[in-house]
Amino acid sequence: GAGVSQTPSNKVTEKGKYVELRCDPISGHTALYWYRQSLGQGPEFLIYFQGTGAADDSGLPNDRFFAVRPEGSVSTLKIQRTERGDSAVYLCASSLNAGGSTDTQYFGPGTRLTVL
């Protein structure tokens, strides 16, 4: 596909469960970002990957949240012991990061997480 894809599109889980959210960035994009959008708010930064490494995880709310990108392409956001406050739309974005100018971030459609 040409754009950023995210799976699943919707995820309903129970409080205390573990969830994984997947992001497939645009092919060739080395930079990958995760954001979280709560109801009535704008997206909020969670974590940034350059290649395989998490270069900035300052937006992760606590240690229940973790993300990986083992081969520098697909990324997985993992949430342990989910809480009702984790309910939100989780957005993934990728950019070329070719250097020399500010890159446009292209967003996926998001995963809507509902914690009951």
Add this chain to the structure above:
Amino acid sequence: DQQVKQNSPSLSVQEGRISILNCDYTNSMFDYFLWYKKYPAEGPTFLISISSIKDKNEDGRFTVFLNKSAKHLSLHIVPSQPGDSAVYFCAATISNFGNEKLTFGTGTRLTIIP
């Protein structure tokens, strides 16, 4: 603290008229600003951007104005079309050719009245 603010949660404009969406920021380190458009159940779509070295950038019906001294930017859409109805997010970042995490405002829902 909200570093990027969009004080109008909604705006209605007649088709064919000009739509003006406003955004204010507080962090003087921001040097690159973007507008994203979002339809329901879709991710934000990049619309237009402006660097802090400019005060205006135009792309077709869309123009972004930046007033650095006032820490204010605006998006003008003219003429407005029904397909422009969406939520518009203002975003800002610090250019460093690496981590360019975006700080978003809360969005303005624009409705174009046919």
